[in-house]
Amino acid sequence: MAITTSTRSVLDVAGAGSRAAARDTGALAGGRVVSGAARRKRRLPSAWHLFLIPVSVLFLLPFVQMFLASVSPEKELVSFPPPFIPSRIDFGGYEGLFTQSNILLWLLNTVIVSTVGIASHLVLCSLAGYGFARLKFRGRQVGMFAILATIMIPTQLLMIPTYILFSQLGLVNGLGAAIVPWLSSAFGIFLMRQFFLSLPAELEESGMLDGANRWQVFTRIILPLAKPALTTLAIFTLLGSWNDLVWPLIAINNDQAFTLQLGLANFQGTRRTQWALLMAGNVVATLPLIVFFLFAQKQFVQTMTLSGLKG
Structure with a gap:
């Protein structure tokens, strides 16, 4: 049996409310109206980014090194210590x-x-x-x-x-x-x-x-x-x-x-x-x-x- 008008209205009102809140230039936060300028300012980099960016680079580093090793010449990979950045790009590994x-x-x-x-x-x-x-x-x-x-x-x-x-x-x-x-x-x-x-x-x-x-x-x-x-x-x-x-x-x-x-x-x-x-x-x-x-x-x-x- 199909869902009738009142059920659809509940979902439509919920969806419309969320979309309107996303488009609105002001938002309620802690009982105060936050203007569009304040919201844009809040999206600016904060002090947390000084910590999160180095951590992200630390987690990304192994994958970058793995990719660089996959396009490195074989002679450079067996040398000690192996260079982090290859002297030339070699796709022989993928081939x-x-x-x-x-x-x-x-x-x-x-x-x-x-x-x-x-x-x-x-x-x-x-x-x-x-x-x-x-x-x-x-x-x-x-x-x-x-x-x-x-x-x-x-x-x-x-x-x-x-x-x-x-x-x-x-x-x-x-x-x-x-x-x-x-x-x-x-x-x-x-x-x-x-x-x-x-x-x-x-x-x-x-x-x-x-x-x-x-x-x-x-x-x-x-x-x-x-x-x-x-x-x-x-x-x-x-x-x-x-x-x-x-x-x-x-x-x-x-x-x-x-x-x-x-x-x-x-x-x-x-x-x-x-x-x-x-x-x-x-x-x-x-x-x-x-x-x-x-x-x-x-x-x-x-x-x-x-x-x-x-x-």
């Missing part, structure tokens, strides 16, 4: 990476694993998180506690029983062994539950008064408001599935099913002295994560603020 390895296949496998993992996390974790946040059923608190308790179990204790289970299901030595562990997670359910608890229940009550069922309320009212949380969940899932090495190293022995991290680990074992190729592989593995986070950082910060997961 050797794409000609001497199956980097494109590893990249494709990793993209498949990460895409399936992100999609399943967004669906399953949002459904489970909404159920624990809003639905009233017996054993809800106990069930949530049991799910969170699984986070405290060391991963090493689960390796052998998980491998036996996957072996009985016929999933080892295939791409399915890397996909199944990332279909859902306890942290994803907890993150979505915390975000749904921060939303006012009046929005759902308004939709139900208009005749919408629980599924329509969830898909048409709650999910559009949960975009920051879903983006944050996608970031965490991408980081975990993209950088996963230990489990694929145990469960996958077929080189056609290697993920990017597993392929680079084996590639490094056979070419220890070809540092330009290794650095080029690390750049290829790291760059997509950085680009994805730069596009999604606004939603990430917003979710950490609303869901109570701030450090």
Whole structure:
């Protein structure tokens, strides 16, 4: 059943209010009206930037050094001490990476694993998180506690029983062994539950008064408001599935099913002295994560603020 006028009006008023507040030249802060000039002045660099800028450079330095090493001549990389800035740009490392390895296949496998993992996390974790946040059923608190308790179990204790289970299901030595562990997670359910608890229940009550069922309320009212949380969940899932090495190293022995991290680990074992190729592989593995986070950082910060997961 479609959501009627009063529910749409609630959402329209909320959206219009936020847009009007963003366009307004004055904003309320601490009970005082702040003019447009004061807001522009507040956006100027503060004393915190004197601390944050050097810290940012410090965190960026390893990636810059890795990239410079990937375009450095091989002779300079084996010299001691190796120069930070190469004397000339040499893309031989990238050429050797794409000609001497199956980097494109590893990249494709990793993209498949990460895409399936992100999609399943967004669906399953949002459904489970909404159920624990809003639905009233017996054993809800106990069930949530049991799910969170699984986070405290060391991963090493689960390796052998998980491998036996996957072996009985016929999933080892295939791409399915890397996909199944990332279909859902306890942290994803907890993150979505915390975000749904921060939303006012009046929005759902308004939709139900208009005749919408629980599924329509969830898909048409709650999910559009949960975009920051879903983006944050996608970031965490991408980081975990993209950088996963230990489990694929145990469960996958077929080189056609290697993920990017597993392929680079084996590639490094056979070419220890070809540092330009290794650095080029690390750049290829790291760059997509950085680009994805730069596009999604606004939603990430917003979710950490609303869901109570701030450090």
